[in-house]
Amino acid sequence: MHWDPKDWAYRAEGGKHLVVFNQSLRKVLRFIKAPIGLERTLEEDKREIERRLRFEKLVVSPLLAEFGLQADSGSLVCLPADFCNRLSKRISNDRPPARKDKVIPPGARFAVLQDDFCQNIPFVSNIAIELKPKCSFVQPNRRSCQFCLMQLEKIRRGKYDSRSAYCPVDLFSSDLNRKRFAFAHLLENPQNNLRFFCDGELIYSMETLEHVGASCAKRFPQLIEKLCGFPDALDKVIFDLCNVLGASENDEHCFSSTFKNENFKNSESSLSCYQNGPLRALAALQRTSSHSANEVLESFKRLSPKQVEDLENPSHNWLASAKKQTDLSDVDIVRRHLISKTIKDCSLMIVFIPKKDGDIHFKMEIVDLDLKPTSKLFEHKTKEDALLKIRENPATTNL
Numbered sequence: 001m002h003w004d005p006k007d008w009a010y011r012a013e014g015g016k017h018l019v020v021f022n023q024s025l026r027k028v029l030r031f032i033k034a035p036i037g038l039e040r041t042l043e044e045d046k047r048e049i050e051r052r053l054r055f056e057k058l059v060v061s062p063l064l065a066e067f068g069l070q071a072d073s074g075s076l077v078c079l080p081a082d083f084c085n086r087l088s089k090r091i092s093n094d095r096p097p098a099r100k101d102k103v104i105p106p107g108a109r110f111a112v113l114q115d116d117f118c119q120n121i122p123f124v125s126n127i128a129i130e131l132k133p134k135c136s137f138v139q140p141n142r143r144s145c146q147f148c149l150m151q152l153e154k155i156r157r158g159k160y161d162s163r164s165a166y167c168p169v170d171l172f173s174s175d176l177n178r179k180r181f182a183f184a185h186l187l188e189n190p191q192n193n194l195r196f197f198c199d200g201e202l203i204y205s206m207e208t209l210e211h212v213g214a215s216c217a218k219r220f221p222q223l224i225e226k227l228c229g230f231p232d233a234l235d236k237v238i239f240d241l242c243n244v245l246g247a248s249e250n251d252e253h254c255f256s257s258t259f260k261n262e263n264f265k266n267s268e269s270s271l272s273c274y275q276n277g278p279l280r281a282l283a284a285l286q287r288t289s290s291h292s293a294n295e296v297l298e299s300f301k302r303l304s305p306k307q308v309e310d311l312e313n314p315s316h317n318w319l320a321s322a323k324k325q326t327d328l329s330d331v332d333i334v335r336r337h338l339i340s341k342t343i344k345d346c347s348l349m350i351v352f353i354p355k356k357d358g359d360i361h362f363k364m365e366i367v368d369l370d371l372k373p374t375s376k377l378f379e380h381k382t383k384e385d386a387l388l389k390i391r392e393n394p395a396t397t398n399l
């Protein structure tokens with residue numbers, strides 16, 4: 001393949017990866033980032049990507065398949081230094097300033113080449129919704145979910161300026177009103193949980209609100225109306241999407257959610273959604289682990305060097321760990337935690353097509369199914385400790 005930076009444009013990025021897309025090929029390249037000045041060898045990239053692809057193929061895909069879902073993970077490609085260096089310069093101005101502490105390390109790189117899930121329907125205009133739902137349930141002995149509890153902490157450390165009233169427990173519920181309420185708050189303050197793209201270009205997100213300003217909040221519903229050909233199309237899209245997303249098997253409530261049933265008294269939709277759908281699978285797999293991060297770290301410390309090595313090479317054995325009902329060994333506990341953490345952090349990429357009969361058809365893919373490195377176990381414990389402190393002060397829970 002001929003690699004020309006001019007064929008690629010900036011798509012988006014998270015804490016670990018930067019993604020560019022090729023409009024004509026409908027493909028993306030997903031690069032691993034590193035802090036500015038920190039060297040990363042080609043071998044490190046390759047090992048990390050192979051570990052992830054292995055995990056997706058041998059562990060996540062079979063688990064998702066049990067719920068009728070597929071994960072399309074892409075393939076490893078080696079990119080020449082000249083391409084990577086020129087591409088980095090080309091996209092630099094498109095990157096959000098808050099993410100610029102990390103870059104694509106200079107030189108040749110390994111990356112993942114994957115289908116572009118923002119535009120995977122040919123011959124028509126594609127509007128895509130990216131949804132990062134996060135943890136679906138309230139942990140035992142707690143009243144509020146992790147997302148709601150973490151909001152103040154995220155504002156305190158400067159990650160966000162304002163609190164989002166989105167609550168994942170509402171999104172995962174089977175009650176369509178709660179789901180729509182969750183979406184309304186995602187639209188109001190998307191943070192890193194919601195993005196809209198039109199033919200691959202970002203049209204609404206936290207980043208566009210910061211850079212383009214509030215006008216994008218008006219413009220993107222108009223674009224959706226134009227594509228669908230009827231008024232208030234965004235409402236219909238969200239309503240239909242809530243139905244096909246499915247729900248967790250357990251209808252839970254989060255103490256910090258601001259949803260009030262009375263606000264929806266006159267709503268025509270005191271209905272439940274179909275339970276089957278990607279959210280059902282994500283909720284079930286997120287529950288793979290019921291151990292605290294502290295317990296997981298203790299289990300990890302007891303592992304032999306060979307067992308630690310096993311965590312670097314995910315295999316079919318992880319499926320047995322995920323399915324065990326009793327007698328969990330230390331290895332099982334760590335594997336289950338890593339599976340659960342991965343699913344709590346993945347995103348859905350959803351493209352919709354309005355049909356002539358007024359129906360809307362959705363095509364959904366799952367991205368960011370990366371296996372968390374064991375080096376993050378300590379960070380998970382630290383985050384959990386921070387959460388416990390929040391819980392000790394009841395004044396902060398019901399924000």
Ligand SMILES: O=P(O)(O)O[C@@H]1[C@@H](OP(=O)(O)O)[C@H](OP(=O)(O)O)[C@H](O)[C@H](OP(=O)(O)O)[C@H]1OP(=O)(O)O
Nearest residue numbers: 014015016132150192341342344345372376380383
């Ligand atoms: O711990 P959380 O729930 O805050 O999740 C982190 C995410 O923060 P979020 O809550 O979505 O704003 C965080 O999201 P951002 O990159 O900050 O947008 C990452 O996804 C991080 O995982 P990794 O370091 O990229 O492997 C995530 O870390 P993990 O805990 O999943 O390892």
Ligand SMILES: Nc1ncnc2c1ncn2[C@@H]1O[C@H](COP(=O)(O)OP(=O)(O)OP(=O)(O)O)[C@@H](O)[C@H]1O
Nearest residue numbers: 012013014015016017019114115116117118367368
């Ligand atoms: N296959 C794909 N098709 C279209 N867009 C994609 C694809 N993969 C990733 N993206 C876009 O690139 C963004 C960054 O990718 P990704 O979520 O993998 O980064 P990350 O650093 O691992 O994220 P996080 O910090 O949440 O762990 C995604 O949020 C999404 O907008």
